[in-house]
Amino acid sequence: MTQYFDALDTRPPGERERDLFRRLPAVVAAAMRSETYAERFGAIDPSAIATRDALSTLPVLRKSDLPDLQRKRPPFGGLSSQHPGRFARLFTSPGPIYEAQGLSADVWGVARPMHAMGFRAGEIMLNTFSYHLVPAGFIMDAGARELGCAVIPAGPGNTQQQLDLIAAFRPTIYCGTPDFLKIILDAPTSGRDVSSIERALVSGAAFPKNLQDDIARRGIEAFQAYATADIGIIAYETPARDGMIVNENIIVEIVRPGTGDPVAEGEVGEIVVTTLDETYPLIRFALGDLTAAIPGISACGRTNMRIKGWMGRADQTTKVKGMFVRPEQIDSIGKRHPELLKLRLVVTRSHDADAMTLACEADRPEEDLAPRIAETLQMVTKLRGAVEIVPPGSLPNDGKVIADERTLT
């Protein structure tokens, strides 16, 4: 059993970084041939976008903005200049967001993560993700087919028929949500044997510790994949179980929610992905999920960046006294007061009214700092709030720019 999918798994990190950023300018140039990127990027020189710092100067593209963009410029929001009939398949996801599958085999990069999970050619995989309307089933199908596995395209539901197929074909691999794996394992089998399943790729839902333990007790090695309908597999667990390895051929940044500014290594922030696909480029695509990079390299020998799993949603826009307050606004307050290190707006309930306190980390603050910030806070949000100056490092590392601590009754 070959341990690695190919030499890319283990190349020196600097070599990977040079490779990704050598390829990026052509993708940026391709992006600028489509309407929306052309407007957003303005007069930049694509050939200059050849470093992580240069990339971080480009505007982020929020996934939550796609429904509006696509309504305005159907079907792909002016982010691809290719006619939809030239893609392989066309999908929708809640939003609605319309998605496309490019022409290359395993365009979503799934074979490598599956290989890391121990899936091998000639194995049979039960794929319980849906193939209808959404891309999930095809994403996993493409990876397994690329590896040389036979796929049972089962989709979700029809548990009894799935049990028949498991008994008939004895698949060794399960692919789907962790919850549906439990449904299959717990179903009354009426003599049918589901013990053939040895390994699983689970995704699309939380995989809490008690369920992990339950699946492991049944002798199944389940690995999580962090995947999205737009990109495919972004990061995945390996037998080392020391975080999720970022996939090849994508650039991952972690930014302060509501901004495009990269956070310090280890700090929780919003995950932003850049793909290297010229037919439908996603440049600084902000997924709305929180995560954090893990320093160092995995014990499994794969050398790519590692991230923690899903740590919550990054969109912290909230309503205070009937007015929207956005993470972008808190960020702009920070930018007006360069002496501030980190900010966190805490929203509470006091005397039957909303209240807010802006906690600001500052090193050796001047005396009038708090009142000056309070003024900025009111100007930016049109709302009054308290300001509290705290020592550097005292705010929690949880990616929260706005912490809504009101208890809903």
Added chain:
Amino acid sequence: MTQYFDALDTRPPGERERDLFRRLPAVVAAAMRSETYAERFGAIDPSAIATRDALSTLPVLRKSDLPDLQRKRPPFGGLSSQHPGRFARLFTSPGPIYEAQGLSADVWGVARPMHAMGFRAGEIMLNTFSYHLVPAGFIMDAGARELGCAVIPAGPGNTQQQLDLIAAFRPTIYCGTPDFLKIILDAPTSGRDVSSIERALVSGAAFPKNLQDDIARRGIEAFQAYATADIGIIAYETPARDGMIVNENIIVEIVRPGTGDPVAEGEVGEIVVTTLDETYPLIRFALGDLTAAIPGISACGRTNMRIKGWMGRADQTTKVKGMFVRPEQIDSIGKRHPELLKLRLVVTRSHDADAMTLACEADRPEEDLAPRIAETLQMVTKLRGAVEIVPPGSLPNDGKVIADERTLT
């Protein structure tokens, strides 16, 4: 617009026949490497199976026998010697019958029929056949992808979401059952526009004249395909609308129901298909459907054999006075009396009891023929019945060996 998919569409029929039967011996040899064919074919020499007459000496494989065969020798009934993990995808159909997709692109031969229906590269196809558990969705998907069409894998159901996708991507092609096309066209669209659909491949259900007229009135050209989960597209309509053209790379025979004996051209019988696929060969696979060959060549220029559409189910096994009577038994009566041309057992109800009459076509019959046949009838079926000798050509051409004319009350 190129009219033909390739030169095979229009080659001289004799050339096609020579090509198919030149390739057949290798397929028969491959079949004999699997257990069940080895048992059924016995000591035959595969190289001798190089003509239509030689093929007609091999036993037919009834689709209705597959569930038992597969139970005995899972998963494929001993008809393929390849490990299931080496196929592309694995499916089930009612029965249950387990099916496999081979590795080659468009292994089911769908691109050619779609091309004949006017589908072209760069078009968008809404595919409403299911991709879950059964092969239907993948069969049509493979053909469209091979042609270079983008596919919306919609599956059946979720009509409102399908309307969203039609409005967003404006597919020109529909693929699915005729009934579901009507559901989509009749659905309240709430302002969404479904007028992009221009052409349709319909299959999997009857397409009655009034529904054909309804679809045509809406400006959609719908073509029927006769397809099965095991083989793919067997025959298809073309713009000539003069029957269904048999697909390339398969051999179609039409036999007397319950036998493997080819009927005369034009006579209604059971369709039997031989594929030229060495990994999962189907040799003389009797589908259980009635059809008839149409003499001559289509006005569209395609030179392959033409058949009428689906003309009913071929399995005429029926219960008379509590005993099963099978078409095979009627055939064996005919074989014992070589002077008979065609037989038809008519089952009726008389004085609150089942009654049967065996109608036999005979040219200049001897006087004691009827009583001799009556004796054979009783010996073979263990049931008494009347015998009626009729002139040649007087029995209807409807493929019926047993006509159950009892009215169910």
